Each structure stands twice: as C-alpha cells, then as structure tokens.
Amino acid sequence: MQEVLSMVYLWLKAGHVIFVIFWMAGLFMLPRFFVYHQEAEAGSPEEARWIDRENKLLKIILLPSIIIVWLLGLALAGSIGAFAQGWFHAKLLLVLLLSGYHGYLSAYARKLARGERPLAGKKLRLLNEVPGVAAAIIVVLVIVKPF
Template sequence: MGFLADVYLWVKALHVMAVMSWMAGLFYLPRLFVYHAEKVQVGEPTDVLFQTMEMKLLRLIMNPSMIVTWVAGLALVMTPGVVDWSMVWPWAKAGAVLAMTWFHMWLAGRRREFAAGENVLTGRRYRLMNEVPTVLMVVIVLAVIVKF
C-alpha cells in the first residue's frame, strides 16, 4: 500500500479529471435526449445524427470516464489513512456514486431505445432527469469537502 501513498496526488488528479469528463457527459446526454425527443422524428436524417452523437458521447467519453473515475476512486479509498469509514461522509459519497452509476446506465438504456426508434419519454421527463446528476454532485462535493 506504500505505492498508493506515493502516487496519491497523481491518482487524485486523475480521479478529478475523470469525474469532470464523466459529469460533462451526464449533463449533456439528457439534454441531447430533450432535443431528440422534441424536435426529431424517427427515421429522419436528424434522427441518425442525434443517434450518432449520443452513441459517441456515451461510448467514447462517458464510459471511459466512468471507468477511470471508479478505478482511481477505488485506489484512493485503498490508500492508507484517506478514508475513515466510521464517519458519515464516505458512505454518503459511496451512495451518491452508486446512484450516479445507476443514472449512467439508465441513460445508456434510453440511448438504446432511441436507436431502436422506441423512445416513449418526453422532453419534459428528460429535463427533469437532467437534474439528477446535479443533486448527486452536490452530495458528493459536500461529503468530500465538508466531511459531514
């Protein structure tokens, strides 16, 4: 575990960069879904364009960012002296990260529905769901910084 302590700041920096990339995708993909649901008809050229944008955002940015976030985060957790599990904050963060991961998977499911021409949700529903990562981000940041 001495190795993890030696590279702690590098892993932490990598974790923060990966989180920023992941969050950008979690904010943007539901917004794409809003416009896709409200402005595009199945089979139109714009439908194909939106599907391409959504697929590339998910597969090329969001999925790798989520994986790096998890790997770096777990490395940070395993670094001796970083997390005191007797406190509330690591549990709050862990719960919020699990919820964020669920939201990521939920978005991936909606992308598959758009690709199959089977989306049933409205732009309004996607707008509401777009608030989920914001709430989770607030919980995570307060947990880590304030350590409540």
C-alpha cells in the same frame, strides 16, 4: 519514501477529479441530446445523426470516464482507509446511484435508437437535475467530511 507516496496520492486524486469532470459533463449532455433527438422526425437523417452523437458520447466519453473515476476513487479510498469512514459510505451510496443513472441513460439511448420515445421532453429536462444535485452533495461529503 513518505514524500513519494504523498505525491502519488495527489496525482491519483488529480486524475480522479479530472475524470469526474468528464463523467459529469457527459451525464449533463446526454439527456440534452435526447431532447433534441426526440424533436427530430422519426426515421429522418437528423435522427440518425443524433443516434450517432449519443453513441459516441457514451462510448468515447462516458464509458472510459466512469471506469477511470471508479478505479482511481477506489485506489484513493484504499490508501486512506476511507472504507471505515462515514462520509465515504454516504459518498459510495450516491456514486452507486449516479452509476445506476448512467446505466439508465445508456438503456434509454438504446430505446431511442429502436424508435421508442418513453419520456416527454419536459421529464427529460427534469432528469437533468439528478447529476447536479448528486454531484453537489458528493463534493460536500468529500471536502467537508461532515461525519
């Protein structure tokens, strides 16, 4: 029985990491799409194509990934009693910030679709550092478990 539970845990963890990769890939791609989108002429067929690509990335990759990462992550946390561990509190905080960043990007895509362009290309490129730094710290927390 113990062996079966360990196997289930490992499969859940594999699923978690797979969908973490999809989620992160989407979070890296979307601001890039915004940069190209903002270089297209407002109202042009080129802009319409970018709106379509952004919507597809949000609905087909990002939304299912964030849901599965959270569900599997919470299942893993419940089964190892992570809620009482320091590294997990820090990870949870970062993951909440990353989820907020996801929400911000999704709102930004809606603004772009309405014809607004709130940030300059340079700022959008800088924004791309956010998920990279967060992911690096999260991976250290979850593997090294420094506290």
